Amino acid sequence: MAGRSTFELDARGYLGVREQLALLSLPPQMRRRLLNNVSKRVRSMSRKRVRDQQNLDGSPFEARKGAGKGKKKMEAGLAKLMQVTRVSPDEAVLGWKNALTSWVAAQQHNGVSERRTSAQMKRWNKVPDGLAATEKQAKRLRRLGFKVRQEGKKSLTRPSVAWIQEHVNYAKAGLLIRILDDEKAEGSGAQSWEITLPKRQFIGVSTERDTGLLLNQVLQQILNSPR
Known part of the structure; x- marks a missing residue:
């Protein structure tokens, strides 16, 4: 389920x-293989939705404010x-190991409307290797006037690209760029922002019936393959 x-x-x-009995007849490692293969297929389907900018039901993603090619990068990065x-002989989970990335994905998938303050934007934790903002994102944030209160400094300053x-985080940098880009036209120096993201439901399978069909298809392939 999603x-x-x-x-x-x-x-x-x-x-x-009948399929359930066939599944139970498989050794644990084969059941694990089944769930792993199905999950990877669902991942491919989810990534294709991002490329096509489509929701689970086939409808197009709602256009962002100031939509353009650059606006697609957050979902592409998440995908x-x-x-x-996690995968075992009984269940599998497709998602993100990093909690922050998973949180950002949830915001994108479910939609969100919430207020963020400048004080909240200043509280960051060190980002694990491989998930940091890109140099291009960092430079864009600087151009948009992104400021923080760095250690040892009394006032807000524009941080360096390296900082x-x-x-x-890469995904959160994308969200910040959108916020600052959208708010720039409304005047600088804002102390809080209303973040509104429409649903972009790209994670998972559209219906339970489609999930069953996919499971059965992979199960038959495993049953008919040499062991």
């Missing part, structure tokens, strides 16, 4: 009696980082 920012799969809930985070890459 979770808040994950796709959670338990094959027992989607197969008919690239999606992976099978941004060390302290700002």
Whole structure:
């Protein structure tokens, strides 16, 4: 089923009696292989939705304010980082290992409307290697007037590109760029922003029936393959 920012799969809930018996006859490592393969196919389907800018039901993503090619990069980055985070003979989870990335994905998938303050924007944790903002993002944030209160300094300052890459997550940098870009026309110096993101439901499978069909297709391939 589709979770808040994950796709959670338990094959027992989607197969008919005959297929269920066939599944139970498989050794644990083969059941694990089944769930891993299905989850990876769902990942491919989810990534394709991002490329096509389509929701689970086939409808197009709602256009962003000031939409353009650059606006697609956040979902593309999230889709690239999606992976099978847990798999066992009984269940599998497709999502993100990094909690912050998973949170950003949930905001994109479910939509959000909330107010963020400048004080909140200043509280960052060091970003793990491989998930930091890109140099291009960091430079864009500087151009948009992104400021923080750095250690040892009394007033807000514009951080360096290196500081941004060390302290700002790739996905969250994309969100910040959108916020600052959208608010720039409304005047600088704002102390809070209303963040409104429409739903972009790209994670998972469109219906339970489609999940069952996909499971059965991969199950038959495993049953008919040499062991």
